[in-house]
Amino acid sequence: xxxxxxxxxxxxxxxxxxxxxxxxxxxxxxxxxxxxxxxxxxxxxxxxxxxxxxxxxxxxxxxxxxxxxxxxxxxxxxxxxxxxxxxxxxxxxxxxxxxxxxxxxxxxxxxxxxxxxxxxxxxxxxxxxxxxxxxxxxxxxxxxxxxxxxxxxxxxxxxxxxxxxxxxxxxxxxxxxxxxxxxxxxxxxxxxxxxxxxxxxxxxxxxxxxxxxxxxxxxxxxxxxxxxxxxxxxxxxxxxxxxxxxxxxxxxxxxxxxxxxxxxxxxxxxxxxxxxxxxxxxxxxxxxxxxxxxxxxxxxxxxxxxxxxxxxxxxxxxxxxxxxxxxxxxxxxxxxxxxxxxxxxxxxxxxx
Amino acid sequence: xxxxxxxxxxxxxxxxxxxxxxxxxxxxxxxxxxxxxxxxxxxxxxxxxxxxxxxxxxxxxxxxxxxxxxxxxxxxxxxxxxxxxxxxxxxxxxxxxxxxxxxxxxxxxxxxxxxxxxxxxxxxxxxxxxxxxxxxxxxxxxxxxxxxxxxxxxxxxxxxxxxxxxxxxxxxxxxxxxxxxxxxxxxxxxxxxxxxxxxxxxxxxxxxxxxxxxxxxxxxxxxxxxxxxxxxxxxxxxxxxxxxxxxxxxxxxxxxxxxxxxxxxxxxxxxxxxxxxxxxxxxxxxxxxxxxxxxxxxxxxxxxxxxxxxxxxxxxxxxxxxxxxxxxxxxxxxxxxxxxxxxxxxxxxxxxxxxxxxxxxxxxxxxxxxxxxxxxxxxxxxxxxxxxxxxxxxxxxxxxxxxxxxxxxxxxxxxxxxxxxxxxxxxxxxxxxxxxxxxxxxxxxxxxxxxxxxxxxxxxxxxxxxxxxxxxxxxxxxxxxxxxxxxxxxxxxxxxxxxxxxx
Numbered sequence: 120x121x122x123x124x125x126x127x128x129x130x131x132x133x134x135x136x137x138x139x140x141x142x143x144x145x146x147x148x149x150x151x152x153x154x155x156x157x158x159x160x161x162x163x164x165x166x167x168x169x170x171x172x173x174x175x176x177x178x179x180x181x182x183x184x185x186x187x188x189x190x191x192x193x194x195x196x197x198x199x200x201x202x203x204x205x206x207x208x209x210x211x212x213x214x215x216x217x218x219x220x221x222x223x224x225x226x227x228x229x230x231x232x233x234x235x236x237x238x239x240x241x242x243x244x245x246x247x248x249x250x251x252x253x254x255x256x257x258x259x260x261x262x263x264x265x266x267x268x269x270x271x272x273x274x275x276x277x278x279x280x281x282x283x284x285x286x287x288x289x290x291x292x293x294x295x296x297x298x299x300x301x302x303x304x305x306x307x308x309x310x311x312x313x314x315x316x317x318x319x320x321x322x323x324x325x326x327x328x329x330x331x332x333x334x335x336x337x338x339x340x341x342x343x344x345x346x347x348x349x350x351x352x353x354x355x356x357x358x359x360x361x362x363x364x365x366x367x368x369x370x371x372x373x374x375x376x377x378x379x380x381x382x383x384x385x386x387x388x389x390x391x392x393x394x395x396x397x398x399x400x401x402x403x404x405x406x407x408x409x410x411x412x413x414x415x416x417x418x419x420x421x422x423x424x425x426x427x428x429x430x431x432x433x434x435x436x437x438x439x440x441x442x443x444x445x446x447x448x449x450x451x452x453x454x455x456x457x458x459x460x461x462x463x464x465x466x467x468x469x470x471x
Numbered sequence: 472x473x474x475x476x477x478x479x480x481x482x483x484x485x486x487x488x489x490x491x492x493x494x495x496x497x498x499x500x501x502x503x504x505x506x507x508x509x510x511x512x513x514x515x516x517x518x519x520x521x522x523x524x525x526x527x528x529x530x531x532x533x534x535x536x537x538x539x540x541x542x543x544x545x546x547x548x549x550x551x552x553x554x555x556x557x558x559x560x561x562x563x564x565x566x567x568x569x570x571x572x573x574x575x576x577x578x579x580x581x582x583x584x585x586x587x588x589x590x591x592x593x594x595x596x597x598x599x600x601x602x603x604x605x606x607x608x609x610x611x612x613x614x615x616x617x618x619x620x621x622x623x624x625x626x627x628x629x630x631x632x633x634x635x636x637x638x639x640x641x642x643x644x645x646x647x648x649x650x651x652x653x654x655x656x657x658x659x660x661x662x663x664x665x666x667x668x669x670x671x672x673x674x675x676x677x678x679x680x681x682x683x684x685x686x687x688x689x690x691x692x693x694x695x696x697x698x699x700x701x702x703x704x705x706x707x708x709x710x711x712x713x714x715x716x717x718x719x720x721x722x723x724x725x726x727x728x729x730x731x732x733x734x735x736x737x738x739x740x741x742x743x744x745x746x747x748x749x750x751x752x753x754x755x756x757x758x759x760x761x762x763x764x765x766x767x768x769x770x771x772x773x774x775x776x777x778x779x780x781x782x783x784x785x786x787x788x789x790x791x792x793x794x795x796x797x798x799x800x801x802x803x804x805x806x807x808x809x810x811x812x813x814x815x816x817x818x819x820x821x822x823x824x825x826x827x828x829x830x831x832x833x834x835x836x837x838x839x840x841x842x843x844x845x846x847x848x849x850x851x852x853x854x855x856x857x858x859x860x861x862x863x864x865x866x867x868x869x870x871x872x873x874x875x876x877x878x879x880x881x882x883x884x885x886x887x888x889x890x891x892x893x894x895x896x897x898x899x900x901x902x903x904x905x906x907x908x909x910x911x912x913x914x915x916x917x918x919x920x921x922x923x924x925x926x927x928x929x930x931x932x933x934x935x936x937x938x939x940x941x942x943x944x945x946x947x948x949x950x951x952x953x954x955x956x957x958x959x960x961x962x963x964x965x966x967x968x969x970x971x972x973x974x
Contacts, residue, residue, distance in 0.1 A: 336836045338828045341817075345825055349814035355774055355806055356814075356825040357795035 134462060139408065139418075142455045149454070150447050159437040167436050168429035168447070178428060180314040186424030187385070188213070188395070190323035191378035192402025193409065193416045194330045195247075195371045201334060201411050202367035203347035208254060208269025209375035210399025211276045215250035216243035216379025218280065221288070221390035224301025224383065235304040239380050240322065247376020248369045250276065255368035259361040265368070273399065277392075284392055298390040307385040319381025324417075326374055331413030343367050375399060404452045423448060472535055474499045474629050474660040475520065475551075480529035482515055486897065489515040490526070491684040497629065502651060502661040504671040506704060507681035508759065508923070513664045516681070517631045520662075521553040522546040533629075552622025553631040556638060558614050560621075562607035569606055570621045592624050597653040599646075612643030616650065623659075630654070631662045636670055637761060648674045666704070666759050668697045668962035680704055701958030705925055720933060721750030724917035725886045730780030732766045740766040742941040743780070748886070748917040753908065755932030755949075756921045759961050763941040764921045765807055768890035771919070772804045773797040784886050798826050803884030803911075807891045807921075809871045815864030819855070820846035822863050823878050849877040854903075869900030876907055887911050887918045893927060905931060925957060939963045 151161035172178045192209045199206035219242040227235040254268035284296040291299075307318040334340040342363045345353035354360050382394050405423055409415030430444025475497040482490040490512045497503050505513045518524040520531060522540040531538045533549045540546050546553070560569050567582075567589040589602040598620045600613060609617065615635060622630055632651075636644045651661055651674060665671050671678055672692060680687040680703040687703045725748040734740035741763045748754045758764055769775035771782065773794035782789045787800045797804070806812040813822050820842050824831050831842050846859035855873045857866050863874065872892065879887065889908055893901040908931060911918050922928050928935055929949065936946040937960040944960050 332836075336839075338832055338837060341821060341825070341828065341837060345814045345817060345821075348816035351774075351811045352814045353825070355772060355794060355804075355812055356822075357773075357793065357798060358825065359793075359795075 138410075138455065138458050138462070139415075142408075142451060142458055145454045146447060146451045150443075150450050153446060154439065154443065157439040157443065159433075159439050164433050164437060164439065164443075167433040168426055168444075171432050171436075172425055172428040177314065178432070180311055180316045182421070182424050182428045183320055184315045184317075184386070185428050186421050187317075187320045187323045187381055188378040188398040189401055189405055189420040189423055190320075190417065191326050191381065192375055192398045193405030193420045194323075194326040194402075194413075195374035195378070196399075196402040196406035197409065197411045197413070197416050198330055198333075198374060199367050199371035200406055201340075201347050202343035202364050203350060204255070204258065204364050204368045204371070205266045206251070206254075206269050206368060206371050207266055207403065208251065208272055208399070209371070209378075209402045210395060210397065211269070211273035212247040212250045212372040212375035213379040213382075213395050213399050214273075214276045214280055215246040215372075216376025217383045217390055217394050218276075218283065218379070219243045219246035219376070220305075220380040220383035221298040221301065224305040224388075225299045226302070227305040228302035230304055232304045232308075235302065236307065236318070236384070239305050239384050240377060243376040243380030244373040245376070247372040247374065247379070249372075250376070251369055251372025255365050255372075258368070259365050280390065280394075281392055284390065288390070290389075296392060300389050301384060305384055306388060307381065315386065317381070317385035319385040322377060322381060323420075326377065327413050327417045329374075330416065334413065339363070339366065375402070401448065404448060407452060408455050472499060473497060473532070474534060475662075476532040476535075477516070477520065478530045478532070480516060480519060480526050480531075482512075482519060482524060482526050488684050490519070490529075493529070493681070493684075493686055495679060495686070496689070497660050497662060498677075499660055500655060500658050501676040502655055502663055502674055504675040504678040505662060505664045505681060506666060506668075506671055506678050506700060508666060508704060508925075510683075510923075511681040511704075512684040513681055514633055515684075517553065517633060517662065517664060520546065521551060521631060547625050547627070550626060550628040551631065552619075552625060552627030552629070553633065554615065554618040554622060554635060555633045556635075558618055560606045560614055560617060562605075564606060565602065566600055566604050566606060566609075566617050566620075567602040569617055570602070570624050574625055589620070589624065593620055596620070596623055596657065598623070598650055610643070611638050612646060615639070615643075615647065619650070619654075623654075628658075629660045629662070631664070633664045634666075635663070636665070636667065644670070666962065668700050668704075668959070668964055671700070672697060697962070697964050698955055698959060701962060701964075702955050705954050705958040705961075720752035721915065723747040723749050724785055725919060726781070726783045727771075728781040730767075730770065730782065731778050732763075732770055732775060733778055734766060740941050741770070741777075744938075744941070744943055745780075746919070746936060746943065746946070748919050750885075750917055751912055751915045752933045753912050753918040753920055753931050754946075755928035755935045756919065756938050756943075757925055757928045757935055757957055757961060758923070758938035760923050762938050764890065764923075764938060766941075767938070768804075768807055768888060768921050771797075771802070771888045772806060794826075798884075801882075801885035803879035803882070803887045803916075805872075805875055805879055805887070805889040805892050807894075809868065809875060812875045813863040813871060816862055818860050819850070819857050819863055819866070819874060820859035822874060823849055826878060827882075849881055852881070853877040869896050869903070872896060872900060872904060876904065880907065880911065883914070883916075884911075885916060887916050888921075889918060890921045891923065892920070893922075893924065925954065925961075929954075929957075937961055 147165060154161045154164045172182050192213060195209045196206060220239050223239055223242045227238060254265045257263040257268055258265040284298060288298040290297050310316045310320060342358045345358050346360050346363045350360055378398060383390055387394060401423060405416055405419040408419035426447055427444050430441050433439060433443060434441040473496045477493060477495040480490050480493040493516055507513050515524060519526045522542045522545050531540055538549050567586045570589045571585050586602045593600050593602060598616050600616045600620060606614060635647060655661060663675055675692060677689060677691055679689040727744060727746045729743040729745055730741055731739060731743055732741040756764060766775060770777050773792050776791050784800050784802055789797055789800055823846050824842050831838050843859050853873045853876060855870050857870055892904050908918055920931060932949050934946055934948050935952050936943050937957060939961060
């Protein structure tokens with residue numbers, strides 16, 4: 120008789136590099152059923168998802184525009200997750216940064232652009248840190264689960280924004296729920312004329328480099344990884360676990376705050392209610408897909424940026440709902456997570 | 472007739488032979504002790520009987536008939552119940568709900584009916600417990616009674632208790648023994664796993680002693696004594712490395728004064744422990760596991776705060792110090808659990824520098840070249856079979872331990888705290904670790920060795936302290952220690968006799 124046995128055994132290292140490729144293939148197989156159901160040809164759909172956006176200069180730049188906030192939120196989440204701090208609040212921290220930018224932006228009319236932009240970035244970073252501070256302190260002082268607190272605070276700040284835009288900040292002329300436009304000095308300059316690509320993309324790439332540098336080149340990074348990978352062993356070796364986690368949580372919040380600044384100062388020029396269609400949550404997908412590694416996070420953010428740009432093209436060209444892009448993203452996350460888990464097991468056939 | 476007969480039970484875990492052709496008989500209506508040190512194979516044998524493990528060879532007979540036990544479900548069907556040290560109760564539910572959980576028929580639950588039934592069963596069996604009480608509000612002793620009731624409610628005729636007194640306070644132990652005696656009179660057969668001689672002699676009818684996975688013998692209580700049992704339990708030839716040359720210990724380097732600590736549940740785990748270890752001396756702390764060794768090593772390592780007392784190394788007061796201050800003061804630490812000392816997912820090189828990151832920074836960033844060189848040097852010096860970039864978790868147990876030794880000893884610490892340093896290692900690695908500890912003694916370090924392996928303590932120590940229930944029950948020079956006396960002290964029977972140099 121042949122018995123099937125599932126046992127814990129780590130997969131060889133080369134398999135880890137196959138994860139993204141296989142995950143994408145599996146995702147496409149799974150989602151093609153939905154695409155067929157929606158009345159489109161899956162191959163055609165994937166052409167629009169993956170190839171079409173890169174086939175001309177305008178939409179290729181648009182992919183980078185879409186990737187900008189994703190690079191930042193992905194970096195933010197990866198930073199916290201590396202230290203074993205499960206920050207689900209990048210969305211809220213992004214809004215905090217956006218509020219700061221919308222508040223500072225109109226006040227900086229008389230300031231030289233370089234300084235104005237620096238003030239915006241520092242202000243947004245600071246606001247993200249502040250919004251991350253409460254859950255982080257609750258975690259290290261009282262061991263209150265940060266997953267719950269950071270997640271719930273996301274809803275709180277969305278309502279806060281809604282209050283600001285329908286109350287004190289409502290545009291006095293148009294009466295639209297949007298804040299006054301920020302001063303031209305505080306707007307992020309365009310990187311390429313006649314496109315939407317702005318300086319924020321450079322900030323986001325610097326963010327990725329910062330993540331790489333801290334994790335692999337600094338004592339803080341090694342301590343963060345030690346805490347994230349083996350808290351008790353790190354404590355035994357003398358790492359100050361609480362302090363390390365607190366630092367990671369706050370820097371993570373700050374980076375997510377920067378994503379709010381780039382959206383306000385680079386794209387919209389004022390605060391609107393739906394300034395983030397869930398960039399903070401997508402950041403979790405990106406950090407996980409990227410394996411919490413700076414290079415991987417960068418690639419994952421560009422890939423998701425590509426899919427969400429493609430989703431609009433798909434929907435226009437084939438008449439399928441634009442939400443298909445979200446479905447592809449979500450499926451990709453589930454498949455990747457499942458693969459990470461399954462890699463730790465192997466199936467053995469043995470005869471009794 | 473025998474309620475249970477186990478014949479030729481053999482169980483292997485990798486290279487370790489946990490049960491080696493064990494024969495075991497349980498008579499109807501007796502309380503039968505399984506006595507042995509940690510790792511003697513008691514729990515393994517009982518897990519096989521309860522269907523949690525599968526024997527590699529051997530047979531089990533229940534009431535004379537061959538029983539096929541492949542899961543606890545089979546065991547329960549054959550009338551076997553087991554109460555482990557870790558209870559399997561659902562805290563927010565009532566006693567009655569816990570008792571019937573997984574043992575109800577039909578779809579509907581009738582809470583009143585269940586309470587009545589469980590209450591009746593409890594009264595009938597003489598197990599005192601309130602069926603309406605919420606389990607969360609019960610004491611440990613009461614929860615244990617619920618576990619027993621749960622087993623009996625499933626019509627167990629054989630009850631296995633795995634070190635039932637380990638979690639109880641003395642008063643509760645008395646209540647447990649009364650309950651067991653009542654149940655025995657009602658015809659229940661009990662297997663009582665223990666390493667405490669006085670308890671075994673109080674409550675049991677017969678005693679089977681296991682050692683290194685084999686049965687040493689089965690004796691009637693009336694025909695034996697505590698010292699005879701102690702000899703059966705631990706007595707054997709000592710072997711392995713031995714100390715070369717006696718040397719008079721130097722001035723005390725590690726001083727522990729009336730140290731008290733609470734465990735995770737807030738119960739006292741150490742009760743006023745005082746010890747001194749001199750330069751060039753190994754002080755062995757012998758004891759059965761769970762008597763406070765874990766807490767002692769954690770306090771000395773800086774990961775647990777004492778509630779009372781003082782720890783000092785040389786002139787430095789290290790009471791309640793963080794790990795960084797402890798290592799900076801010249802203490803090398805070998806933790807009880809290797810996996811708690813190393814971050815498995817980090818590399819060998821990274822684990823080696825984790826304790827002293829500050830020394831590997833150049834211009835504000837980690838100096839990867841020096842970290843690598845440091846790792847290469849220690850790998851060569853400590854004969855670790857690994858490369859600096861290997862993840863620590865991929866190493867064998869022996870190499871992991873060498874990694875920990877390298878990190879702890881490479882800075883020539885004044886004091887070494889070694890906790891179960893050879894647990895689970897093969898012979899070669901064990902010899903290596905013991906050799907290294909003697910080397911520390913040779914260069915004048917004070918070594919505190921906490922070990923459950925009596926051979927090890929006897930082979931390495933200059934003096935031996937015995938710990939029992941959080942207290943040091945005696946300290947004696949190694950030359951004056953004999954196995955039987957240590958066995959009695961470890962089992963809480965006797966204080967040290969003769970010259971005790973405890974202050």
